[in-house]
Structures are given as C-alpha cells and as structure tokens.
Amino acid sequence: MADEQATVETGKAISTEKAPTMPPALVRRGIDESMWRALMNIFPGCASDSVLLMWDYCKARKLDPMKKPCHIVPMKVKVNGEYVWRDVVMPGIYEYRITAHRTGKYLGHSKPEYGPQITFAGVQAPEWCDITVYRQGNVKGERIEFPVRVYFVEVAATKDEWENKVKTGNKMVNERWSRAPIQMLVKCCEAAALREAFPEEFGGEATAEEMDGRGGEVIDAQAHVVQVDPLADYLENNDPSGEIEKLLANAKLTKGQVAALLKKYATNPSGLVQELKTAVVETIIASGDKVAAQRIVNAESSKQAEKIVEPVKTSPFGRSINTPAEAKAEVAKAEVVKAEPVEPPAMKAIFDKERDSI
Secondary structure, eight states: OTTTOEEOTTOOEEOOOOOOOOOHHHHHHTOOHHHHHHHHHHSTTOOHHHHHHHHHHHHHHTOOGGGOOEEEEEEEEEETTEEEEEEEEEEOHHHHHHHHHHTTOEEEEOOOEEOOEEEETTEEEESEEEEEEEEEOSSTTOEEEEEEEEEHHHHOOEEEEEETTEEEEEEEEOHHHHHOHHHHHHHHHHHHHHHHHOHHHHTTOOOHHHHTTOTTSEEEEEOOOOOOOHHHHHHHHHOTTSHHHHHHHHHTOOHHHHHHHHHHTTTOHHHHHHHHHHHHHHHHHHTTOHHHHHHHHTOSSHHHHHHOOOOOSSOTTOOOOOSHHHHHHHHHHHHHHHHSOOOHHHHHHHHHHHHHTO
16 A cells, blocks of 8 residues: 555655656757657657757757757658658758857848739739848958848749649649748748858758748758667767777677667666676686786775776785686775774784785
C-alpha cells in the first residue's frame, strides 16, 4: 500500500511515477522533456529527426529555436536517380533580420513602395515592390543604399487549379499568398534586399517565405548519405578533454565491446571513464608488463593508480606483480600503510620489515 499511495503532513498524495527517460539524441543536445514538447508544438506535424535537424541548424547559427527563426520545408531530392521527399531547414525573414542586426552595420530599410494593381493567378496585388536597405560604410557617417525591386508574378507561390478532380490547366496562388499577397511580397522583397546588402552573411539561399508553397519544386542535386560513426559522435559530444579516446586506445577492446559500452553509458560519460580505467589496468597486467603494473602500485592514491603514474625502478615492497588480484592487494596495502598516522622513519621501518619477510 505504501508504494501505491504515500501521504505527508499536508495530506497530499506523493506521486510514485518515474520521470520519463529521454532519448540519447535529446540528452546529448541538452533538451529536456518540456523543451521537446514545446519544439514539437512549434513545428507541428514534423518528424522528430527534422526537428533535431532544425535544432542543430539554430545551434550552428547561434539562434533561439523557440523563436522559430527558421522553417522546415519539404522538398524533393534526387537519390540514386529517383526523387524522394526530404525535409529541408530554411531561414525565415526573422533570421535574416537578426543576422543583419548582429553585424552592427544594418541601418534599417526604406518604406516599401508598390507598383500598380494587377490580377495574377486569381488574386489582386501590386505589380512590384521596391525596398532599399541601408548599410553603414567603412567611413564614419557613410550610409550605403541597396535598392531592390521584386515583381509579384516572379515570386508568388502558385498551385494547379482543379475542377471536378481534373486539372484545368490554370494556376492559382496558394492559400498563404491568397490571404496576404502584399505581406508576402514585402517579405520577399526585404529578403532580396538584405542579401544584396549582406552577401557575406546570407549567400544565395532563399528564405522560407520566398519558397512558400513550392515544396513540389525539385532540388536537382544528388543527395549524399552520410554514415554517422557512433563512437565519433559520442566522443564529440562527451569527451572535450580527449580522456575517453585515450583510454579506449589503451583498453584494447573489440568493436562490439565498445558499442556495448557506448550504449550502457549513453548518458553517463563519467561511468564510462571509470570502467575504461579498470579495463586499461586489467589489460596492462594481463599483458605481463610488470613495469607498468608497478606503476599502478606506486601511485599516490587509488585515483592516481587508475590514471597510471610515471614508472619508477622499485616498488614500495619490492615485489613482482603477476596477477590482477596481487596488484589490487598491493595497492590496498600501500593505501593502509600510507593512511597510518606515523612519522616517515616509522613508515620506513614498516617497509623494511615487510621486505625482510619476503
């Protein structure tokens, strides 16, 4: 009964439900449960791998993913001669604005100016939009202008018109452009102007707003499948000092043993370090390298023994070490002797007595 329900002085029940175990991919990135739920809410309907791809993109660009500076856009990519759907992370106009401000040279842009009204693909909108982006020059007080004009018919996202489940052959703007044609035109124009003013920041990549509704368009490029090395991925995320990599090199483990350890200690790098240190000690002793074994005996503490200190010519007790059990016993005995509250001469007498008994 105590396990089913426990009470405290306030009379409230204490929940015995355990916190869910987060997948290693989230733990490595420092994403907790509440953050993950929020991300899946910000990007509804997206695959988990795509959301993680977006997270990595934001980390690389030093952006806050919770503010949705980028978008996940489905695209067709050519793989082995066939086109398949893939989610692609694309910057949004908000990322463009953030990046431009970070340069310290962005001086804003002009008020948008519009051309005459036209009818295109079932919607009325300005024929074009003009925006000028201002950038600070190298000379103090200098302001450089980058004017850009974008035409509605060139950027509006369209789709096929259907009637009675049959294509009519006409094109219609998609839902987003139908609801806010001017707003979308302005965003496309602003993005183009920012690329013009800051080419080193944005390159030639279009924003998601410019690609809105164009998920059916094809990226005509061969996709390269990247094989991820689990060990390299683990070391990259959990071994900044290189300690684990050095221990693995000395432990002489098989690939299967390494894979099992990575799975066992997926979220506990310190536990992996301790087990690898033990494996290194056992490997050295099993190899018959007595000098290396004596290095363990001569360590100042058990912690230093695991790290393996520099070799010396003689051990405290003058004994040869042949088995792991003997090495552990010698280390324990050295620890006991070292812990006794005696003066150095008395300790020397203990060493002499122990040596004479051999």
